[in-house]
Amino acid sequence: MISQALTTIRQRIANTARQYNRSPESVQLLAVSKTRPITDIVTAIEHGQIRFGESYLQEAIQKIAALRDNKALEWHFIGPLQSNKTKIIAEQFDWLHSLSKLKHAQRLNKQRPEYLPPLNVCIQVNISEEAQKSGIHLNELATLAQAIAELPRLRLRGLMTLPAPSQSFEQQRIPFRQMRIALQELQASGLKLDTLSMGMTNDMEAAIAEGATLVRIGTGIFGKRLNRQKQ
Numbered sequence: 001m002i003s004q005a006l007t008t009i010r011q012r013i014a015n016t017a018r019q020y021n022r023s024p025e026s027v028q029l030l031a032v033s034k035t036r037p038i039t040d041i042v043t044a045i046e047h048g049q050i051r052f053g054e055s056y057l058q059e060a061i062q063k064i065a066a067l068r069d070n071k072a073l074e075w076h077f078i079g080p081l082q083s084n085k086t087k088i089i090a091e092q093f094d095w096l097h098s099l100s101k102l103k104h105a106q107r108l109n110k111q112r113p114e115y116l117p118p119l120n121v122c123i124q125v126n127i128s129e130e131a132q133k134s135g136i137h138l139n140e141l142a143t144l145a146q147a148i149a150e151l152p153r154l155r156l157r158g159l160m161t162l163p164a165p166s167q168s169f170e171q172q173r174i175p176f177r178q179m180r181i182a183l184q185e186l187q188a189s190g191l192k193l194d195t196l197s198m199g200m201t202n203d204m205e206a207a208i209a210e211g212a213t214l215v216r217i218g219t220g221i222f223g224k225r226l227n228r229q230k231q
């Protein structure tokens with residue numbers, strides 16, 4: 001049941017935060033609702049959830065349109081980014097987690113409508129340097145971050161990552177620790193960043209231990225993922 005699962009996830013977040021001397025409020029919960037029907041999202045909203053993460057654009061815009069009247073909701077795009085998606089993302093979303101190219105940032109900056117506040121963005125880092133995964137490598141991060149921070153219609157908030165899966169807690173902590181250090185280095189260089197988007201259902205404790213400020217949880221809330229809808 002979604003309500004019970006939400007309670008359990010919130011308890012896991014709070015317990016882990018306290019264990020690492022962090023306040024439970026310092027870790028936000030993003031409910032990853034990709035592939036899930038609107039009714040599941042409505043149930044989560046009834047149980048106090050306001051932040052939702054989507055990966056498939058056609059599916060996401062239907063949900064955003066259906067729930068448009070609820071102004072409290074926050075929509076986060078977390079899926080792979082391509083040039084032909086930037087306009088819809090700029091017009092429809094509050095956050096984008098998967099930015100890793102200056103070219104995309106410049107398009108989004110032009111396309112973000114005047115009547116909306118700047119689009120919140122995180123730079124996706126390919127921390128495990130996997131060939132098939134999107135994201136920038138750490139050695140190119142500082143240059144990209146400085147350039148994105150100059151764009152007035154974007155608000156660079158921090159970093160996002162999706163590390164290669166590993167089983168042990170200590171192994172899981174390693175890439176998350178590298179992410180924390182990378183964020184601290186950018187902050188030390190003068191950028192005002194407040195977000196580390198990292199941790200999913202199977203590694204959220206390790207991410208929180210290393211400073212995640214937002215965990216992205218799908219199956220832990222909604223159960224096993226349904227088939228992806230065609231775009």
Ligand SMILES: *Cc1c(COP(=O)(O)O)cnc(C)c1O
Nearest residue numbers: 032078200201216217218219220
């Ligand atoms: C699907 C997805 C998640 C959620 O993963 P779960 O293992 O279901 O919690 C988190 N982040 C991204 C980028 C995703 O695509």
